[in-house]
Amino acid sequence: MNSPLARPRRSALYMPASNARAIEKARTLACDIVILDLEDAVLPEMKPAARESAVAAVRAGGFGRREVVMRANALETPWGAEDLAAASGAGPDAVIVPKIRTVRDIADCEAALAGAPSRTRLWAMVETPQAILNIAEISAAGGRLAGLVLGINDLAKETGARQTRGREPFFAALGLSVTAARANGLTVLDGVHNEIDDLEALAEVCRQGADFGFDGKSLIHPSHIEICNAAFSPPPAEVAWSRAVIAAFSDPENAGKGALRVEGRLAERLHCEQAERLVAIADAIAGVEHAAA
Secondary structure (H helix, E strand, O other): OOOHHHOOOOEEEEEEOOOHHHHHHHOOOOOOEEEEEOOOOOOHHHHHHHHHHHHHHHHHOOOOOOEEEEEOOOOOOOOHHHHHHHHHHHOOOEEEEOOOOOHHHHHHHHHHOOOOOOOOEEEEEEOOHHHHHOHHHHHOOOOOEEEEEEOHHHHHHHHOOOOOOOOHHHHHHHHHHHHHHHHOOOEEEEOOOOOOOOHHHHHHHHHHHHHHOOOEEEEOOHHHHHHHHHHOOOOHHHHHHHHHHHHHHHOHHHOOOOEEEEOOEEEEHHHHHHHHHHHHHHHHHHHHHHHHO
């Protein structure tokens, strides 16, 4: 299965692009995605230098199998346009743009990235009430748009919702974002966990995100990577059943059948499609872990 959604995106680590040592360390970490951050992690006076550092890091490479993503400042800020222009020239795997509110914002980002290589994708931050209300239109924008990234902190700020341990106030936003992403073939990443040292709470929220259907989670600290990777890796029992489903539907005796009994469970053709994606992700993760061994 060659779908870009079959690529593991369990852990996406934000690294301040102004910190050269952090960027160098990112080349050795077990995260699936390195996000060179030009926005929240960088002070205003450091943003031009951070932009240059991010461009240099993308061009230098050395990140191995990790995807390299630049997070720009919002287009409405004094730095956004220059960030996207720099990203266009550098050609990272993707560019994350904050404060997306409408499909028009996506169009503006598309225009700003017109000169970027075709492989450079656009990931939209979902962190405003307007984005949640317009999520169907935003997700269906097409073009370079390939992913959604939840910004729970900003969403909490703008809505006044409390960030409870169980994240109950954000269930609607989480569910709508995953649904919209799946309807349009997009990657969707859960928001960061703020309590750096509370790894038990991190594990809980990672399990919750996986239950919602997120592909992975954005992170703010390297100590979160292992827990996040484990939570968003397909469980061995699910992988085994998925292989059995694929084998059952591949059996010539079952040609033309829309539903089968597989190991005591109902399996329909739609389950076969899900199984193929899950197995592709599991195989990709196994390849990563084998290479790292």
